[in-house]
Amino acid sequence: MTQRIAILGAGVMGETLLSAILRAGHSAADLVISEKRDERATELREAYGVTVTSNAEAVAGADVVLLVVKPQDVPALLDEIAESVRADATVVSLAAGITITTIESALPDGVAVVRAMPNTPALVGEGMFGISPGTSCSDDQLRVVVRLLESGGKVVVVDEAQQDAVTAVSGSGPAYVFYLAEAMIAGGVDAGLDETTARTLTAQTLVGAAKLLAESGETADELRRRVTSPNGTTHAAITTFDEHGVKDALIAGVAAAAARSAELSGPS
Template identity: 70%
Template sequence: MGETLLSAFVASGRRPGDLVVSEKVEERAADLRARYGVQTTDPATAVQRAAVVLVVVKPQDVAAIVQDVAPHVDPAATVLSLAAGVRIAAYEDALADGVAVVRAMPNTPAVVGEGMFGVSPGRACDEERLAAVVALLETGGRVAVVPEEQQDAVTAVSGSGPAYVFYLAEAMIDAGVDAGLDRETARTLTEQTLRGAAALLADSDDEPAELRRRVTSPNGTTHAAITTFDEHGVDEGLRAGVRAAARRSAELSGS
């Protein structure tokens, strides 16, 4: 996700010279310098003049990183955390007063500029600094601002959500093959159907249920499929899965 955002920042017109990256693996750091023209250095040096500090590491590495950089973060800076499950308080307790903290949950479609970010501001984050973070993340997709107590729900719906869509795509492709299509054609049909349906949903003011009803003629093929889905509890299975993801997110974050 770190390189995904870096690529998006550069593509959006931000000057590579204004971007400083800390990467502990030198071979990787050299690759980032060559590909994006950014500076690379150690964490403490990287944060010293930064207006926005992005923390894009594994959750178990956050405490050590924050302890290392805390004395060097400008009190006027904003720390943007993309570490899953790490609460805002973990940063605020370690950083100087005045440092704004924003917690964000991304998802993988940010790789193609179609990501979804759920962001939650900490107590020192005013509207101006929050707006700057939102503008930064919008280079990788869309942004929704939510209170931190809703981050587990965000994780369950959009953070894990792409996997649900891929799960559906797997089933549709396999079903197409079962019905006689070759796999390449089944995949093409599935990809474009999901792409088109998502675009239609995004462009419509109608609820998904209404869009579904328009495709579902009485006793037609779609009606047969939806009826079978209902008989197999597909709706409740999806709801249960999302609830399970939210519970697991809460467990991991200690909330």
């Protein structure tokens, strides 16, 4: 069945989802985007052939409404669309830290709400979305959201209480990988490589290792041990990492991110 989809917010993530949904086979005629800036609206119409209109008009006929705006803009947006959203619509919020209760309380009773935490690899179709259904979201509505977001990557369904952990692991996670990449590239340069070569080696190594972890069915620990021969080069590196407390620091960093996410979300 054709679903009419409204995307409120045409920033980087909003356009990423728009592009992914179209690549997944949805027709441009089934999508409507909201954008206040005339120049940006024209750009989107010309690039994707979609309808671009106001927030209220975008949600009026939509089966699924994706809120892809900054967290501080969500309350005003909800006030703007509350009278226009369909009673049987599913509203999906990708705004970090905004609780399901906050969204449900601003919309008419019975409107289904799903909270989602995306990450930036959705830009290349390899995103990770952790989603949580609200009190009025049916199994069928949740399945629709899962299929929709899978156009930009993978999806896991978690209890909302776990959203801070999702934020800490996958929402912020790309930055940890980039942080590691920075160090690997710098180490390669220090060892005599030019920066371009060090970057190429690092990027492909991370891509390959991630694919192996995702597809092999083995644990990260097992895969690491397989590469780490006794007294070999990898053993020398891992031993040095352990001496500097790298693993403990990363675990502490994830915990700090989860704690900060909880602070930003406030009471749910």
